[in-house]
Amino acid sequence: MADQRPDHDRWIAWTLKIGMWLSACLLLGGLILTPLTPAKESSGLFLNMPEFLGAAVQGQLPLSETLLYAGIMTLIFTPVMRVGIAVVTFVAERDGKFVGVSVAVLVVLLLEVIISLS
Amino acid sequence: MSVDSLLLASGGIVAGMFGALLGLGGGVFLIPFLVLILNIPMHQAVATSIVAVIATSSTGAAMNLERHMVNIRLGMLLETATVAGAIAGGLTASILDAAVLTKIFGVLLVGIAVMMALSEKLAAMVPASDGKNGGLAGQFYDDATKASIQYTARNIAPTMFISLLAGNVSGLLGLGGGIFKVPAMHLLSGIPLKAATATSNFMIGVTAAAGAFVYFAEGHLDPHTAAPAALGVLLGSFMGIRLSRVLKARDLKWVFVVVLIAASFQLITR
Numbered sequence: 580m581a582d583q584r585p586d587h588d589r590w591i592a593w594t595l596k597i598g599m600w601l602s603a604c605l606l607l608g609g610l611i612l613t614p615l616t617p618a619k620e621s622s623g624l625f626l627n628m629p630e631f632l633g634a635a636v637q638g639q640l641p642l643s644e645t646l647l648y649a650g651i652m653t654l655i656f657t658p659v660m661r662v663g664i665a666v667v668t669f670v671a672e673r674d675g676k677f678v679g680v681s682v683a684v685l686v687v688l689l690l691e692v693i694i695s696l697s
Numbered sequence: 698m699s700v701d702s703l704l705l706a707s708g709g710i711v712a713g714m715f716g717a718l719l720g721l722g723g724g725v726f727l728i729p730f731l732v733l734i735l736n737i738p739m740h741q742a743v744a745t746s747i748v749a750v751i752a753t754s755s756t757g758a759a760m761n762l763e764r765h766m767v768n769i770r771l772g773m774l775l776e777t778a779t780v781a782g783a784i785a786g787g788l789t790a791s792i793l794d795a796a797v798l799t800k801i802f803g804v805l806l807v808g809i810a811v812m813m814a815l816s817e818k819l820a821a822m823v824p825a826s827d828g829k830n831g832g833l834a835g836q837f838y839d840d841a842t843k844a845s846i847q848y849t850a851r852n853i854a855p856t857m858f859i860s861l862l863a864g865n866v867s868g869l870l871g872l873g874g875g876i877f878k879v880p881a882m883h884l885l886s887g888i889p890l891k892a893a894t895a896t897s898n899f900m901i902g903v904t905a906a907a908g909a910f911v912y913f914a915e916g917h918l919d920p921h922t923a924a925p926a927a928l929g930v931l932l933g934s935f936m937g938i939r940l941s942r943v944l945k946a947r948d949l950k951w952v953f954v955v956v957l958i959a960a961s962f963q964l965i966t967r
Binding site: 587588589591592593595596598599602603606607609610613625626627628630644647648650651654655656657658659661662665668674677680681683684687688691692694695 | 702748751752754755756758759760762763765767769770773774776777780781784902903905906907909910911913914915916917918919920921923924925927928931
């Protein structure tokens with residue numbers, strides 16, 4: 580079997596880097612804004628994913644909370660995106676066996692997301 | 698940033714630095730810090746650790762991918778097992794009492810301390826060979842020997858089983874599970890240690906994400922705890938990687954073994 584093409588390694592590496600930097604910026608922004616947010620607004624909310632998305636869309640969360648939750652979600656979804664990019668690289672390499680393997684991992688993760696959202 | 702955030706970030710830095718010095722994620726040290734020192738509930742501590750694990754794994758994996766150390770195909774194949782294990786682990790944790798989860802973590806820390814104590818002997822052991830070609834070849838350039846190393850993965854089935862268990866530990870207790878996967882890949886499947894470590898690190902992010910979705914759905918994820926801890930662990934990992942160039946992990950290993958056993962005793966008797 581042919582080895583992975585180096586440029587495909589870099590595609591996946593860049594996906595991880597972009598996700599990491601984005602989430603780090605969001606988390607840092609949220610932490611910096613937290614002390615500036617009135618205490619009653621940031622009262623230790625423990626939202627799950629659908630509750631956060633609902634509250635964020637309706638503008639019910641202060642900016643600091645929105646940034647923190649968005650940063651956490653970006654962080655958790657970064658490896659999922661990485662699996663998605665791996666599917667694309669295996670398709671580009673015409674490696675049907677590993678397209679199947681990576682699609683299986685992606686499907687399980689996406690099913691978990693759907694169940695979490697419900 | 699608030700004082701609490703700075704304290705969490707500081708704990709994360711120390712945990713990430715110690716973890717990186719020993720080639721582990723920061724979770725092994727972060728969870729005892731959160732539970733024993735900050736009195737954070739166990740489920741919340743595990744959820745926090747799992748987020749920190751994603752951060753360190755993603756950063757380390759990106760660096761290893763650019764150096765072509767990762768066997769992506771092997772990693773994807775083993776992820777089918779680790780993801781299933783992580784989801785099962787996360788769901789199990791959600792029905793377990795916090796006290797039980799704390800004791801399980803304490804017992805596991807003893808196992809990790811023993812693995813750490815035996816790490817040099819494990820690394821020196823000759824990988825198994827069954828003479829079959831598993832079809833998962835890989836190669837990387839080894840900076841230390843200045844040579845291109847080629848290898849073929851063998852005996853995938855037992856390594857997948859260990860990966861399933863490692864995934865379960867990840868979802869249940871918020872750890873990366875590399876301490877179990879790396880010896881399995883090296884000893885059972887004949888993957889060179891450097892490639893096994895890089896591939897394990899590559900897999901950990903996806904495994905931890907699978908567990909994190911369960912904790913997020915259950916409402917155990919407090920962003921005010923997870924954010925500073927994750928950023929701290931990330932910074933600490935970078936510092937640990939730099940420190941590891943001047944400090945030998947072997948010199949510190951026994952200190953960490955004692956720390957882990959002391960923490961496990963505190964958690965089990967808590």
